[in-house]
Amino acid sequence: MEQIMPATGAFSLIWVLIALPLAGAAVLLLGGRMTNKWGPYLGVLTVVGSAALGVVMLLQMMGLPAEDRSIQQVAYRWVFADGLSVDMAFRLDQLSMVFVLLITIVGSLIHVYSLGYMEHDPDRRKFFGYLNLFVAAMLLLVLANNYLLLYVGWEGVGLASYLLIGFWQVKPSAAAAAKKAFIINRVGDVGLGLAIMVMFVTFGSVTFADVFGQASAASEGTLTAIGLLLLLAACGKSAQFPLQAWLLDAMEGPTPVSALIHAATMVTAGVYLIVRSNAIFDRAVWAATAVVVVGLITVFMGAIIGSAKDDIKKSLAGSTMSQIGYMITAAGLGPIGYVFAIFHLLTHGVFKAGLFLGAGSVMHGMNDGVNMRRYGALRKVMVITTITFFIGYLAIIGIPPFAGFWSKDEIIHAAFEKGPVIGALLILGAGITGFYMSRMVAMTFFGKARWEDDVHPHESKAVMTIPLIILAIGSTVLGMALLFWGHIEEWLEPVTGIATAPSPLSTAATIGISLAFVIVGASIGWIMYLRREVPITAPRGSLLTRAARRDLYGDDVNEVLVVRPSYWLSRVLVWFDRAWVDGFVNGIAAFVGGFSGRLRRYQSGFARSYALSMVGGAVLVVLALLLVRLS
């Protein structure tokens, strides 16, 4: 096992990374109205503070030799009993480092953006409180040094997501979506919980160090079980098949939330979990395969849904599912995949955040309308948004040299290393990506204006556009930066194991093929939605389209298989409880009462009947005594 260094220097402040936003959340949520004025700014500051601290730590870490970059800080003994001992302890290594930066920097940008986006919302204080809470929980998730603490962060982000999806609770749809998200995530949490239990009974500990250290000693069956359970958890959090249904509804939340939680960070926690647990998956072939399968399925589900939705956010959500599918697939490929899963995760975090915020900026100008069929020709009125969005577009479909190109290409390549089928499928997925993204851009920024009458689109103000610009820059350079300057493989290698370097020839081939597919898909999109006028009311569409509009019947399946049966069961049990369990109890009481009523009739009030019972009793007693004596 790799050795773990005590926290020194800036690292002694690891806990502060979490404490800052947590404190912000506490102040904002408990502070009450008095914090309405300055609250939001405090919220921004705490996250920016963490970001700055994160950067400092990065610098210090880069100063260290690679093998000393796994730092641990133990706060105190948290949960313990005979045989069980879990610390409140943090672990900052290369993997968590990149996550810290992603979360805090993207988080900061989105906080700033929200200052503008939520300006007029009466509850913006709460909003920032929740955002801070989310950042704190997410940081805890990636900084935990053991699975139980990770679990806390895991459900913490779930809570934040619940609160933010349901931020506009007055809308029943929002409230329902929030509940749905939480409950489906709970299903995943069952997986995580059980995985932790299996780990404990197997290794007697739940810290990363102990588990990974002894993983080699455990039987493959156990490891497979753990792996599958972790996969279940990942599916819940990362909206992978079969637990994908919640993500699209989650778009009920304010757009910055969608950008931060449901695009950049939280939904990628599943990828983090799998990559973090690479020691398990490396030794559990079947689990890894299952990961790949799930990933592939989701790639296409997301892509298809994304292609059919007219709601810009839902379309982006579908794309997010699909992109995370790529990451999950990569994570399932084993050592060669882990690095690129994370790589794609980072780039995607940046450009998808940019896309979402761009969408938000559009909605902001369109009175929060989300229907792309009522958009069109916005490039004229909102230039910055258009440009930044377009950069994000280029990044996601993977046009060199934009960020997405590098990461996605690496994944596709790694997939080919593992098996041509996987690679082929991923390339096909890339093509579809090109299609739906082009469709989105075309419908939104090009073609004729199909705006509703009272809508007067306008460019958002600087506080919103500046983050867009920064993210656009990120979308442009991040890929190259991480690859050529940051050497992300070597950086992550101590955590994820050796990534075999791809041979240049096949690289060229894959690049060519995938680019071709992307361009084909993209052009189809452009042609379909620019040549002909986009109808304001959606055409009936093909069977697939209609299925896709209904999220490929994900909800219906859940409804039929889970929701209805459980409500039916609960109704039956309620009846059973009243009629039988309680009925039995009351029945006894009633019986005794009736018995009493009948019995007292014998007290007829006639002295002679009393005498009779006396004499009768006497006879019985005599007989009884004689019987006892004679027998």
Add this chain to the structure above:
Amino acid sequence: MNTVPWLTILGAVPLVGSAVVALLPKGRDLIAKQVALVFSLATLALTIVVALQFDGGSSQPFQFIESVPWIPAFGISYGLGVDGIGLVLIALAATLVPVVILAGWRDVEDTPDARGSVKGYFALILALETTMIGVFAATDVFLFYVFFEVMLVPTYFLIGRYGGPQRSYAAVKFLLYSLLGGLFMLAAMIGLYVVSAQGGQGTFNWFDLAGMDIDPTTQKMLFLGFFFAFAIKAPLWPFHTWLPDAAGAAKPGTAVLLIGVLDKVGTFGMIRYCLPIFPAASEFYAPVIIALALVGLFYGAFVALGQGDMKRLFAYSSMSHFGLIVLGIFVFTTIGQSGSVVYMVAHGLSTAALFLAAGFLMQRNRGSSLIADYSGVNKAAPVLAGFFLFGALATLALPGLVSFIGEFMVLLGSFQRFLWVGAIATLGIVITAAYALRLYQRTMTGPVGPGLEGIGDLRGREITALMPVVALTILLGLYPAPVLNVVNPAIDNVMSSIGATDPAPVLGSTGTSSEGTEQ
């Protein structure tokens, strides 16, 4: 051994307070409330003093031991003493009583058809506190029984005099149901005494009884007597139907004490009496009990999912949680049992948060507890909704809150012993989330319901009452050591007394945490 009879003092303070309050002249309601609050706070302070003196590390699991012969004719003594388990439960009671008093400040006045006087209400609550302290501190089975039964009387009056429309039915049902269990326990207790008397003078002293070896057949009979009483108290499926009625009819404050503390007497009794005194029988019946616990866990959760009445919903959710607690006790693992005790405390706190918040809400809407009568409260009373949500989250054991630690330890302990039991039980967390959040969704979200626009948000007094509960739930969730430090030794004691050992990890690791701890 210590010279100051701390526990007696601890129990006496609320009793004195109760007497003082009861003897106040009529009409001095405000003073009555203040006096009651002062006494309950004094009790809390004393509890803290005691808790601070308690030495978790000492080899002697029971501390603050007092013992005075009471009825030598039957070997009965007035014996008090607490181990970690008793201590935390006493602390729980001492914490909740002031909270309830503060929360119920205007309960009586605000009841449209109040039966009893204001001072009576608070006097009863204080009297109840005494019995609660006594029942957890008794080290003499007879004394325990006395508190166990006497406890019913104030509760009976609290429900029957101050409750809602169904109060009379509920109170009688509660009392008879509890008495039924109590009487069987009495018979078993006497049997135990008779058995102990076979070696000369019989005794009710827990320490002697726990060490006694009784032949298995007798054990099984006596165990049933005790367990039946505790199963009704806890309440374990299918002996639970009194709880929804009682909780539904009682005032929120009363319900909090009822579910939060009184019912814990059942699970407490299982750990303290069933296991150490009847180890063989416990082992014999464990499978059945575990099955019942599992049934209760899911049964309660599903019925809660289908409830249209908040108070009844809370009752059923508690029933489900008690299933979990009992499960943790009878899997005979240290982790499971520690978890059960932690969960007892956690459940007390979460119940208080949820029930009191709901109570404040009902008070604002003519005491209606029908979910259908509420909608969109979050808009009208955001703070109230916030506390309500917190209560719901505490109920569904959100990680980071103390209930999570209890729940997870129980599940882990069960999984450790019986893989499938633990696995199945874990599925429960989904249903719990379902009904908790469904409740919040139906009452707090959406457009503001008719007649709810005007309801004011929580007042200072109400927030003050809820704050300590919330704070404790979070603090103990992040730093449960104060509880675990005292509970674990006690649990080790129980485990050794039943001669159970934890299954070792497959790879036989020591289980100590990563290198970090050593530094």
Add this chain to the structure above:
Amino acid sequence: MNPANYIVLSAVLFSIGAIGVLVRRNAIVVFMCVELMLNAANLAFVAFARMNGNLDGQVVAFFVMVVAAAEVVVGLAIIVQIFRTRRSASIDEPNLLKY
């Protein structure tokens, strides 16, 4: 003759008395039947005294007579009072107390 016969006779008398208590309505008659039972007991006592050859039984008989007399006084007082109130000595009449 065999003193056992006296015992039998007393038993018969006792039974008659008992049956009389059960079947007769008039309070006086019922009461007399009780007296009959007492006297059956007396007869038994005396007969047994004879058989056992000690005086106790006979002594008892005297006491019983005295007691019976006292009983008559009390009993008649009560019955007469009832009769005066209700104009009837039937013991089925007073039937207010029941169930």
Add this chain to the structure above:
Amino acid sequence: MSAPAFGMHLADVVPFNLPSIDYRLIAPILILMGAGLLSVLVEAFIPRRGRRPVQLIVVFVALLAAFAMVLAAAGSRAVTAEGSIAIDGPGLLLQGTLLLVALLAAMLMAERMVDPSGDAFAPRASTLPGSEDERQFTQRGYLQTEIWPLFCFSVSGMLLFVVSNDLLIMFVALEIMSLPLYLLAGMARRRRLLSQEAAMKYFLLGALSSAFFLYGSALLYGFSGSIDLPVIADQITAKPSQSWLLMIGAAFVLIGLLFKVGAVPFHQWVPDVYQGSPTPVTGFMAATVKIAAFGALLRVLYVALGGLQWDWAPMLWIIAILTMVVGSVIAITQTDIKRMLAYSSIAQAGFILVGVVAATREGLASALFYLIAYAFTTIGAFAVIAMARDSSGEATHLSRWAGLGRKSPIVATAFTIFMLALAGIPLTSGFIAKFSVFTAAIAAGDTWLVIVAVLASLVAAFFYLRVVVLMFFAEPGPETATVAVPSVFTTVALAAGATVTVVLGVVPQPVLEMVANADVFIR
């Protein structure tokens, strides 16, 4: 007035063997009888005005003096009066209890404040209900002071009953105890029809039962050739033959006693009589007759029929179960509180029988303790009932008790204490009583009997608590009875009853020691 006279009469005939009579030991009995005679004279010679105070003085002095004598005799174990009276631990204990309870009962009977028109007794029992004379007497505020001689005789009979060591004395004592009670039962001031009916039923059935008792003793005499309990016991061990005489005799004697105890199926007089009699008399009967009858029953069973235990134990098992179940079950549907307490007293008799069946020292001790606890609680309860009234007299219908807790909390609380005690809730005497009885039974191996008892006491708890529910959980209405302000008499009785109930529940040790040291019956 039998035993001493008997002795003297003999003395005149045969001077050379004077019967040995320890007057010190039988003094209590003599004192009460003397008091009875004295108060007869008082009736005869003191003008009406002065009668009541004089009578009260006589009664109370006599009771206290007798109690003093009992205390003085404490600890002595002797058979006196030619073996016909046995003074021993249990006997003295019961005598003492009887006297104290009788004292409280006397106070209830002497109460004159609660009823505007006098005490609980008819001004003239001889007058017709609703007649002109009755009205007249009532107006003149006459009081019937003849109750006091009756009371004294009855008590003396009880005192004799529990120490009588041969069947004759026992029979005579039984009658001395019962005859005055028959009369007292019929003397109610209000609802006189009920009262008279109660008297008649009580009398006829009582006479029937004593006939059984007498015939039984005749057969036992025939079997053993003696009426002394110890001799009978010896004979039983001596000759197991002729068992049918023994069996029938024993059965009849027991029936006579079980009737007084109020055990099923010889219980049916209890509800009617308890309901019809004047409430103070009901309290007096309920408390004292139970003690006396159980005293005698225990003595017969343990002394005379000890050798027969294997024959009567099963029978008593069944009777105990019947008594507990029937008593408590019927009680739950009662609507009149006196009648309800009557059935409750039947159930309680069943619980005591559980201790009796045990037939061990613990069984005896537990039964004694139960009797003591029960007697005081009962007196207290009836004291309260006597106070809850309306214009037409006592308000005994349960509906009239609704909301009493709001109207007069203190009295209601006291009554609640009594109900809790009867229900056997801890910290009351009733709990310790049940506890010790059950302990004795289980120790004797009657586990199943205890299980039944447990279930019965659950049913019983229901109707005891029903009253509490009514008093505290219901709103007082126009129908609700008002609690009359009593004189010091009732107040003292009530307070004493409550105090004893609580004290025996909290610190029972002294009394438990007492009953334990009472040892077994002398023989």
